[in-house]
Amino acid sequence: MFNERIRLERLKSKITTAEEAVTLFKDGMTVGASGFTKAGDSKVILPALAARAQNERLQINLITGASLGHGTDGKLAAAHALKKRMPFQVDKVLRDKINQGEILFIDQHLSESAEQIHNKIIDPLDMAVIEVAFIERDGSLVPTTSVGNSVTFAAFAKQVIIEINTTIPMEVYGIHDIYQAEDYPHRNVIPIVAPWNKIGRKSIPVDPDKIAAIVFTDLPDSPADIAPPDEKTAAMAAHILRFFEAEVRLGHLTDRLLPLQAGIGRVANAVLAEFRQSNFYDLTMFSEVLQDSTFELMDAGILSFASASSLAVSEGWHRRLFENLQQYKEKFVLRPQNISNTPGLIRRLGVIAINTAIEFDLYGNVNSTHIGGTQIMNGIGGSGDFARNAYLSIFVTQAASKDDAISHIVPMVSHVDHTEHDVDILVTEIGIADLRGLAPRERAQTIIDHCVHPDYKEALQSYFDRACARGGHTPHVLEEALSWHTRFRETGSMKPIPVL
Amino acid sequence: MFNERIRLERLKSKITTAEEAVTLFKDGMTVGASGFTKAGDSKVILPALAARAQNERLQINLITGASLGHGTDGKLAAAHALKKRMPFQVDKVLRDKINQGEILFIDQHLSESAEQIHNKIIDPLDMAVIEVAFIERDGSLVPTTSVGNSVTFAAFAKQVIIEINTTIPMEVYGIHDIYQAEDYPHRNVIPIVAPWNKIGRKSIPVDPDKIAAIVFTDLPDSPADIAPPDEKTAAMAAHILRFFEAEVRLGHLTDRLLPLQAGIGRVANAVLAEFRQSNFYDLTMFSEVLQDSTFELMDAGILSFASASSLAVSEGWHRRLFENLQQYKEKFVLRPQNISNTPGLIRRLGVIAINTAIEFDLYGNVNSTHIGGTQIMNGIGGSGDFARNAYLSIFVTQAASKDDAISHIVPMVSHVDHTEHDVDILVTEIGIADLRGLAPRERAQTIIDHCVHPDYKEALQSYFDRACARGGHTPHVLEEALSWHTRFRETGSMKPIPVL
Numbered sequence A, B: 001m002f003n004e005r006i007r008l009e010r011l012k013s014k015i016t017t018a019e020e021a022v023t024l025f026k027d028g029m030t031v032g033a034s035g036f037t038k039a040g041d042s043k044v045i046l047p048a049l050a051a052r053a054q055n056e057r058l059q060i061n062l063i064t065g066a067s068l069g070h071g072t073d074g075k076l077a078a079a080h081a082l083k084k085r086m087p088f089q090v091d092k093v094l095r096d097k098i099n100q101g102e103i104l105f106i107d108q109h110l111s112e113s114a115e116q117i118h119n120k121i122i123d124p125l126d127m128a129v130i131e132v133a134f135i136e137r138d139g140s141l142v143p144t145t146s147v148g149n150s151v152t153f154a155a156f157a158k159q160v161i162i163e164i165n166t167t168i169p170m171e172v173y174g175i176h177d178i179y180q181a182e183d184y185p186h187r188n189v190i191p192i193v194a195p196w197n198k199i200g201r202k203s204i205p206v207d208p209d210k211i212a213a214i215v216f217t218d219l220p221d222s223p224a225d226i227a228p229p230d231e232k233t234a235a236m237a238a239h240i241l242r243f244f245e246a247e248v249r250l251g252h253l254t255d256r257l258l259p260l261q262a263g264i265g266r267v268a269n270a271v272l273a274e275f276r277q278s279n280f281y282d283l284t285m286f287s288e289v290l291q292d293s294t295f296e297l298m299d300a301g302i303l304s305f306a307s308a309s310s311l312a313v314s315e316g317w318h319r320r321l322f323e324n325l326q327q328y329k330e331k332f333v334l335r336p337q338n339i340s341n342t343p344g345l346i347r348r349l350g351v352i353a354i355n356t357a358i359e360f361d362l363y364g365n366v367n368s369t370h371i372g373g374t375q376i377m378n379g380i381g382g383s384g385d386f387a388r389n390a391y392l393s394i395f396v397t398q399a400a401s402k403d404d405a406i407s408h409i410v411p412m413v414s415h416v417d418h419t420e421h422d423v424d425i426l427v428t429e430i431g432i433a434d435l436r437g438l439a440p441r442e443r444a445q446t447i448i449d450h451c452v453h454p455d456y457k458e459a460l461q462s463y464f465d466r467a468c469a470r471g472g473h474t475p476h477v478l479e480e481a482l483s484w485h486t487r488f489r490e491t492g493s494m495k496p497i498p499v500l
């Protein structure tokens, strides 16, 4: 096993235990760790670091690809092992500590963390922790179920700790396309013109002398937990499919559409699932994450190729994929996230982006991150990379939730992640609003007519009418603009207090 | 003169008067017209159209490059000749009618209007009006002081009206780089890796059979009116220069910096002027507009090359440029705005973007467009194209204005054009806040410490402290977040009402 997984002889002396390896960490270090949407993350080093931090002061700045699995972020947060965290997280324990102001969080476009490291804008990396399937003869690293920022971490960190995950078969070799653009001022063209273009190598280059420890693990990725479609997500998916069909009839798109990006979560999954009963064919994805639905569509013969940075699949699909890797291998590729999410490629390929909002407002501004304008949920992730540069930017959300005490369409969003300039189509279970080519006042009426929950329609129309009476290109009654949020905070509901 | 300016014989029969040409317009038409920051706009057709519209119902949807000169937008607006207008304007009369809701305005990233036409997302163009220096033997068009969206207009409009501007010398041939990327799904790489790369032709292709009328004019562009630097703009410029010098010392940049983009206006001009007393050399610009300061820096031997979509210079510099065109010709290029502003190139080149804000908030969100959240000023222009994709995104604004009754730093901006994710550096005459690598609470304290006018510092600190006491990743006191704007609306000042 050692021979197979560590093909550069002299590195075998670096094999050690997780407990031993974490003695390499020092308080105040900046650490880059593999892992993107729970895939390809460190299974033993970071948890061992959390254990060590329970007994001594040991705080790091932690940069990852995106979210980690196995509750690792929570363990680190609970052990006070995190000073600063970027660029994304989904962990309840960590989230609470961020919202309490105890841990500093930088919520960042996922394409940009690597840029900041390359441009030396953030602290130099003291350490990288990278999960790999095996180490090649030249010391280069073959990653596992995500690439994330690992290429940059391996290049820039002073020391590297490797986690070899033996649950990942050796045949994983070849599913990654490892490429980095040149640093400024010598950056060249990234020569991708279609999702299936492979432009790089199969493993991540690293100076073997930087490898300070190698630890083995046989823990698999945390599976993605995707709730099954329900009535609401099915309705949203159907609205989107009807819209695509209409665009084809109008001659805007062909039955092949354009490369799709779909955010994580139920709605995205439900939309892709809907495609199975459609006439679309030869579809492709240029996304950051691939979910079960991607591979189901491949099996159905509807999707031909998918490009992303990570595999966030269920336990069942994880097994199926790796047991039949030869069959799927030619149909997908995993790239560094600063390539999968790079603005120029998203514009060049003409990606159709589908992401989920927490709430949107009358004019189509979208909040993806902050409940009530203050409490962060997860982070912007790649939604901005895609929405801003897409051929078509679609956001979905339910019209109302929590027994309809919350309207997800509000007069003014309490936090803006995507401005109206970057939002084309809004979808709720009620209907779809096509905002392309509309001025703000037209956008507002379209949204009220098509997306709002019936319990809030009258109130939103009243707000809009009174705002228009005051005038402005983007009419608002400013002292009332955030009142739905403050009312929810005070009364537990956004509904107007009935006049007795 | 006709022979020189119309080199395709059969088109000479199309010569006519502006009054005659505008009989081609019909109510309800969608029209694309050349013109970008008052440069290269229609001098006689659109004004003649406004005159005609005074006597009859004649409303068009007007798409341009950016703003027009000669008060043309105002004349059209006053004559009720505009139904819809996009993507940018700076005219007081038009602005008022937009804010009254009489004219619909689409405020759009300047890189995206051409995309929407190519993608058939907005109404097909019935007519294009394009100012040219001359018509080539193959019928192709040699533009004047801007390229804007004219390439797309010429390709997509059913009919084209040409305005030949005889004030522009024939030697202008060669200053334009006319290139269009392929339509989806066949878009290829745009092969620019440095500002000086020329990748296209020298004239705009058009089907000569579409040319419906040709009109001559000898009216020059409206000159750019740039107020001279004052104490405040000089202070902002100095902060930015000191910052660049520090970045060079840290090894983040070299003395050549990276290609600069500077928004229109006084501050941008003042910053570039400051460079004259610096050690920077061999600078380049990759911008959308070139102002006087660009050419002054060329004369000073500090700037080697500038790329943009338009020349917005003073009368003096207009004359000087065209009288010495051979001298300057090799040092600048004008491109279509969907190339000058394209996201992928801005990221690839690593542009340093400097733009002006109306206001920004505690967390670094920027409002570029809406006074008091409702009344549009001009539009987002290219600021979003650049800020989002730049290597470094800088925004400047004065700390306070109107006898300090207005603070340009507020608890929460009343409208968001650029989210905190896309804003690196904020500058006022007070100082500079470097927000890179900072979490929201750190950003807020940095902004309070460095940018806020003394009259508002205590109030903003108090807001922030009370917000932190409530908690959240991005702390706010939501019911108070927009109170500075509502107070200004009610009392004419943002200053707290003193407790008597």
Ligand SMILES: CC(C)(COP(=O)(O)OP(=O)(O)OC[C@H]1O[C@@H](n2cnc3c(N)ncnc32)[C@H](O)[C@@H]1OP(=O)(O)O)[C@@H](O)C(=O)NCCC(=O)NCCS
Pocket: A262, A263, A264, A265, A266, A288, A289, A355, A356, A357, A358, A359, A368, A369, A371, A372, A377, A378, A379, A380, A381, A382, A383, A397, A398, A401, A402, A406, A408, A485, A488
């Ligand atoms: C936006 C995002 C949080 C939505 O996820 P989701 O699971 O579909 O979220 P929901 O619509 O169920 O809403 C989230 C919660 O916020 C609550 N909520 C929404 N608006 C609220 C408001 N104004 N006040 C209080 N609570 C609110 C909902 O009720 C729900 O509560 P629950 O979790 O207790 O049920 C998620 O998609 C995300 O993190 N997106 C950003 C990252 C991204 O888009 N990446 C894209 C590439 S992968």
Ligand SMILES: CC(C)(COP(=O)(O)OP(=O)(O)OC[C@H]1O[C@@H](n2cnc3c(N)ncnc32)[C@H](O)[C@@H]1OP(=O)(O)O)[C@@H](O)C(=O)NCCC(=O)NCCS
Pocket: B262, B263, B264, B265, B266, B288, B289, B355, B356, B357, B358, B359, B368, B369, B371, B372, B377, B378, B379, B380, B381, B382, B383, B397, B398, B401, B402, B406, B408, B485, B488
């Ligand atoms: C943002 C922009 C309007 C700033 O221009 P400017 O001339 O420097 O503007 P000022 O700072 O003087 O402020 C504009 C006015 O708004 C007023 N103002 C600002 N904030 C205000 C507020 N909260 N309430 C009321 N008035 C306010 C100012 O007092 C000033 O008034 P005045 O014109 O009567 O003096 C301009 O740069 C722009 O249009 N930018 C968007 C386009 C762009 O950035 N393009 C970039 C590529 S070219």
